[in-house]
Amino acid sequence: MPDYKFCVSLNxxxxxxxxxxxxxxxxxxxxxxxxIGEPRITPNGRRLSGSYENTFWSYDFCNGKRVDAEEILFEDFIASKNSELAKHKCFFEKLRETGGAVDYFVGWFSVDSINMNIYLEPAVLYSTADLSISLVLCAYPSHHET
Known part of the structure; x- marks a missing residue:
């Protein structure tokens, strides 16, 4: 059984x-x-130096929760999101062509183990790339001793 949880945002x-x-x-x-041009602030409202140089837009597909891979595998989740977003392919391409970036930002959390793996089939990788979406994986291994 998969031993990880994840959350995914479209950024x-x-x-x-x-x-x-x-x-x-x-x-x-x-x-x-x-x-663009707004002062930079932390999520808790603390002011940072400078201002935002780009528009930033983010949608959390998981609504602030972690999805257990036993419910749905990460690769199946991404394939599903690719299918939902396929109608926006031209828009994503336009964003990239004009200097923008589109990515799935993935928080990947181990569950009582530091051994986590996912298997992304070429079809999933292709459909993600075809939408001009990058994958950003941020792993958070468990700190438990094994």
Whole structure:
């Protein structure tokens, strides 16, 4: 049985396009947005130096929760999201062509083990790449001794 949990957000950044346009195009209300030129702040509201150089738009597919791989494998989850987002392929390509970035930001958490693995079939990798979506994997191994 898989021994990990994960969470996935769709993150988009762009040097010119406003977050409202992204939301309208995708018909999704984001969980986080930052406008170009706004002061940088931490999630708890502490002011950082500088301002945002790009629009940032983020939608959390998991609503702040971790998905157990025993419920759905990561690779199946991504394949499902690729299918849902396929109708936006041209928009994602336009974002990339004009200096933007589109990615799945993945938090990957071990469960009582530091041995985690996922197996991404070429079809899943291809459909992700075909949508011009990058994968960003951020692993959080368990600190338990084995």
């Amino acid at each position: 988009i950044s762009h040097p010119e396009i406003e977050a409202d346009i992204i939301s309208e195009e995708l018909n999704i209300t984001p969980h986080i947005t930052h406008k």
